[in-house]
Every structure is written in C-alpha cells, then in structure tokens.
Amino acid sequence: MAKVSPSILAADFANLERDIHKVSGAAMLHVDVMDGHFVPNISIGVPVVESIRKCTDMFLDVHLMISHPKQYAEQFCKAGADLVCFHLEAEDDVQETIGLIRSCGKKAAVSIKPQTPVEAVYPFVKDLDMVLVMTVEPGFGGQKFMPDMLDKVKALRAYAQNVNPALDIEVDGGINFETAPQAAAAGANVLVAGSCVFGAEEPGKVVEAFTAL
Ligand SMILES: O=C(CO)[C@@H](O)[C@H](O)COP(=O)(O)O
Numbered sequence: 579m580a581k582v583s584p585s586i587l588a589a590d591f592a593n594l595e596r597d598i599h600k601v602s603g604a605a606m607l608h609v610d611v612m613d614g615h616f617v618p619n620i621s622i623g624v625p626v627v628e629s630i631r632k633c634t635d636m637f638l639d640v641h642l643m644i645s646h647p648k649q650y651a652e653q654f655c656k657a658g659a660d661l662v663c664f665h666l667e668a669e670d671d672v673q674e675t676i677g678l679i680r681s682c683g684k685k686a687a688v689s690i691k692p693q694t695p696v697e698a699v700y701p702f703v704k705d706l707d708m709v710l711v712m713t714v715e716p717g718f719g720g721q722k723f724m725p726d727m728l729d730k731v732k733a734l735r736a737y738a739q740n741v742n743p744a745l746d747i748e749v750d751g752g753i754n755f756e757t758a759p760q761a762a763a764a765g766a767n768v769l770v771a772g773s774c775v776f777g778a779e780e781p782g783k784v785v786e787a788f789t790a791l
Pocket residue numbers: 585587588608610641643714715716717718719720721750751752753770771772773774
C-alpha cells in the first residue's frame with residue numbers, strides 16, 4: 579500500500595475546497611509553496627494553508643520550495659501543516675530547521691533536487707520522518723518523470739533500513755500510471771501526483787489505484 583499525496587498545484591484554485599473534497603480518500607494532501615526565488619515560479623503561501631486547514635481534516639504535506647525555510651517553517655506549522663518539507667539546497671542550518679519543525683509538534687522532511695546526490699541527505703535521515711526525492715526540477719507541475727532518480731530512491735531505501743526503517747520516501751513530479759509502479763518498486767511509499775490526479779475525470783479513482791500499489 580502506498581500513501582498518495584495529490585498536489586493541489588494542479589487543482590482549480592478558484593474551486594479549491596471542491597477539488598480537495600474529490601481526493602479526501604488520499605493519505606495526504608500535497609501543498610506546493612513556491613517563492614519565485616528558490617524556484618522560478620510563485621504559487622501560494624501561509625494564508626492559503628490556513629484556509630485549507632479550515633476546510634479539511636486531511637494530513638497536510640507542505641512542500642516548501644523557498645529560500646531560507648528556517649525563517650518561515652514555524653509560520654507554516656502554525657497555519658496548519660502536519661508535515662513541513664524543505665529543500666536541503668535552500669538551507670545552511672538543516673539540523674536546526676528539522677528541530678524547529680519538530681518543536682512545533684510537526685513531522686519534518688527534507689527534499690533533494692535532481693542534481694543533488696542522495697548521500698547529501700544521509701546525515702539527517704535518522705532525524706527525519708520523510709525524505710522527498712524530486713523526480714523533476716522543482717517549480718512546475720506537468721513535467722516529465724526523470725527515471726534516473728529511481729536509483730536514488732533505491733539507495734536511500736537501503737540506507738534507511740538500518741538507520742531509520744520507518745522513513746517515508748516520497749517522490750514528486752511526473753507521477754502517472756506508468757511511473758507510479760516504478761517508483762513504488764524502487765522503494766518510494768509516498769506518491770505525489772498533481773496533473774495525473776486532478777486532470778482525471780474521477781480524481782478519487784486515481785487516488786484509489788495508486789494507493790493499491
Ligand atoms: O513540487 C512540485 C513541482 O515543483 C510538484 O508537487 C508538482 O505539483 C507535481 O505535479 P505533477 O508533475 O504531478 O503534475
């Protein structure tokens with residue numbers, strides 16, 4: 579069984595509550611926060627997370643694609659995130675940022691971009707709830723899955739076996755009916771999907787199918 583985290587980046591922002599309810603059977607809801615600095619795109623911020631928190635009990639998986647995440651992590655925790663994920667490449671104080679998120683009573687995750695070697699995250703694995711291995715360059719939905727990232731997922735799953743066997747490994751970008759099974763077979767147990775879920779006639783059915791992997 580996989581945990582599915584539909585990305586609202588592909589939802590209709592004018593009908594966000596309606597679209598969120600379409601995927602309420604998913605284990606999590608993926609919220610992409612982009613600042614136009616760490617990534618060349620701007621999406622949503624703290625006020626939208628607060629509003630989402632008011633309209634659903636779903637577990638909120640907040641993916642920060644922002645510079646200086648330590649400076650903003652607490653605000654996202656207070657806004658209602660259940661898990662805060664920040665990019666290793668965006669922060670010098672990785673250990674402190676993990677501690678800050680944990681001190682807010684939330685789960686902590688670190689993400690790596692496609693060009694970052696997976697070994698870079700190893701020193702933090704024992705203190706993390708989840709690692710996000712990006713399978714596209716962060717910044718936009720609807721991109722093509724990068725199959726080379728599967729080797730990073732496999733290596734991380736093997737490494738975590740001894741250090742933190744309960745570690746969640748999430749993949750994000752280009753997940754569809756072809757790539758979701760590949761990612762799950764490599765050791766990913768959390769699947770983010772945006773366009774494949776919200777672009778479908780029945781988003782809930784896609785969630786069900788991926789959950790069964
Ligand atoms: O973080 C990101 C993009 O930077 C993702 O969460 C996307 O929103 C995934 O979209 P699809 O590739 O599934 O359409």
